[in-house]
Amino acid sequence: MHEPQTRRRLAWEIAIVLLLSLGASALWSVLQFADVSTREAPIGEQQVALNPSRSDRAWLDLAYQLTGILLDLVPVALVIWLLWRARRPHLSALGIDGARPWRDTASGTALVLIIGIPGLALYIAGRAMGLTVNVVPSPLDAHWFTVPLLLLSAxxxxxxxxxxxxxxxxERLRRIGWSPWAIIVSAALLRGVYHLYQGVPAMLGNIAMGLLFGWLYQRTGRLVPLIVAHTLIDVAVFVGYPWAYASFPVLFGG
Incomplete structure (x- = not known):
């Protein structure tokens, strides 16, 4: 296959993968932001539910939540399929080789402090300035399966x-000839846009996180620390934030 045809094919592949996953989330996020920003009530007085219940019947809520998690992971399976290599390490194109799991886990845990504390401060500042919607978490004691599902969601x-x-x-943008910083900035902007539904400060905070993650990945080529860090941050948000929200409602705008 000629090089121009390869680039075109990869460009179409990228578009399809993104529109099946986080590109679609970015489009919905823009529409949600247009919705909340054009209402009579200021953005700071509006709310968005975090991990809301899908049904008032426990068994059906569990089925809905598990189905949603599994379907959200289908694009991940597609990416693994597309980048799988016949020789070990099979996922080296994704920066995953299993060579140093403990070191990768420790690095990811350290990243949590670098990102998590400023992220919380940015949210509180955004709420104080009326630029961020009130993110209302689901109570942790709603069902016996609530916390395990939140961990799976993280x-x-x-x-x-x-x-x-x-x-x-x-991997794909390198193959079609993009420079490292063009990739880092573009990926960070995408990350920011699909968080825009929470408000401009949330978008800016996620862009900053994306720039840091992209720079680290460009330097190290290792994805597991970023997965670990992101998962732990969301565990804190999905499980720790509901506790803090219930305990300190005035601080979080409850």
Whole structure:
């Protein structure tokens, strides 16, 4: 296959993968932001539910939630299929080789402090300035399966965002000739846009996170620390934030 045809084919592949996953999330996020920003009530007085219940019947809510998690992971499976290599390590194109799991886990854990604390401060500042919607979490004691599902949702987010936005996009955009910083900035902007529904500060914070993650990946070529960091941050948001929201409602705008 000639090189121009290869680039065109990869460009179409990228578009399809993104529109099946986080590109679609970005489009919905823009529409949600247009909705909340054009209402009479200021953005700071509006709410968005975090991991809301899907049904008032427990068994059906569990089925809905598990189905949603599994379907969200299908694009990750597609990316793994597309970048799978016959020789070991099979996922080296995604920056995953299993060579140093403990070191990767430790690096990801350290990243949580670098990203998590400024992220929380940015959210509180955005709420104080009325630029961020009030993110209302579901109560942790809603069902016996609530916390396990939240942990699965955090893992889903870590896998989906980092495998697609970092591992997949970096590999494919390199192949069609993009420069490292063009890839880093583009991936960070995508990350920011699909968080825009929470408000401009959330978008800017996620762009900053994307720039850091992209720069680290460009330097190290290792994806697992980013997956670990993202998953742990979302565990704190999905599980720790509901506790803090219930305990300190005035601080979080409850």
């Amino acid at each position: 893992l889903r987010a870590g896998l989906t965002e980092e495998v697609i936005v970092i591992g997949y996009l970096f």
